[in-house]
Amino acid sequence: MGLENRGYMQDEPSFFGGPSSGSADRLIITIIIINVVVFLLQNMSVTVGEQVTYWLMLRNQELFQGQIWRVVTYGFCHGGFFHILFNMFNLYIFGRLLSQSMKTSEFLAFYLVAIVVGGLAQVVVNFGFDAIVIGASAGVSGLLLLAAMKFPRMKLLLMGIIPIELRWLAIGFFVLSLLSAGNTASGTAHAAHLGGAVFGIAYQYFHWNLSSLFEGRESVSKLKGIFSRKPKLKIHTPTGPSKKQVQLNEEVDRILAKIHEEGEASLTSKERKTLEKASKQYRQLNK
Known part of the structure; x- marks a missing residue:
């Protein structure tokens, strides 16, 4: 995901x-x-x-x-x-x-x-x-x-x-x-x-x-599966990630855990920039 x-x-x-x-x-x-x-x-x-x-x-x-x-x-x-x-x-x-x-x-x-x-x-x-x-x-x-x-x-x-x-x-x-x-x-x-x-x-x-x-043609199947509990989201990189990419993914997971515990307002400017950087990288990989 x-x-x-x-x-x-x-x-x-x-x-x-x-x-x-x-x-x-x-x-x-x-x-x-x-x-x-x-x-x-x-x-x-x-x-x-x-x-x-x-x-x-x-x-x-x-x-x-x-x-x-x-x-x-x-x-x-x-x-x-x-x-x-x-x-x-x-x-x-x-x-x-x-x-x-x-x-x-x-x-x-x-x-x-x-x-x-x-x-x-x-x-x-x-x-x-x-x-x-x-x-x-x-x-x-x-x-x-x-x-x-x-x-x-x-x-x-x-x-x-x-x-x-x-x-x-x-x-x-x-x-x-x-x-x-x-x-x-x-x-x-x-x-x-x-x-x-x-x-x-x-x-x-x-x-x-x-x-x-x-949204889309799968609405009926989505409606049928609404009571099926979904697994927690995890970052997935389809091909062998570089060391920097692994470190970035780990840092993103740490930040997401912080958001879960303390709220989005608790993030520092550096952590916000990390999330922005990770988002841009992912979009570039999927263009």
Whole structure:
């Protein structure tokens, strides 16, 4: 498997067109803007706000009538200022953390599927209750668990004060969501949080590539094998490598291990240049 198959090494058209490094940063900002615009529409006036919320929210009654778009659109409207502030802040933090290792199309697919899975989980719990679901929490929960699995020892400041490793934050969040999933009276969609979190775990464990399912003629076979766990990626040089090439490959593997443990932000300028050099060499060999 070559370097170009690693997420952060892939060239991906930017969300707004033009060349890009493959980062989903612009997409994250776009998602935040869409959420803010919808929130403003929700609060523009009583009449407009009620209509916007009604047509975007997720509720079993409308869903069972065939209004299937709601399993996605509910994730773009919110119930109050602090609701959207908390979700968009965490979307930005965990999204930026993952953006350098995911193509734009892959990030979008992951985020939307996490919202759908979380929404469906809440639909099951809400069966028999007239409860509505709104908010991006399921998508954000998926990002949190995925980030924790990729960078478990990365430290964050909880509430801006308490240092905590990402893995412990994710475990605490997961346990809380699991214990509260059946509580329909709390006003919080814990089952949606749990659904998004479980999807994030499964995505990393099985090494899924969602955007590739719809590319090329092999889509059906890819879809059939989605639950087959893929082996970890390793650098492969088809012909006898030189001593320098072997050393470069070993250094790249060391850097990738560092990214896994500490996050992409921990890289030094020298390590970033090494990754760029390795990427250029591989592309030249495959021209």
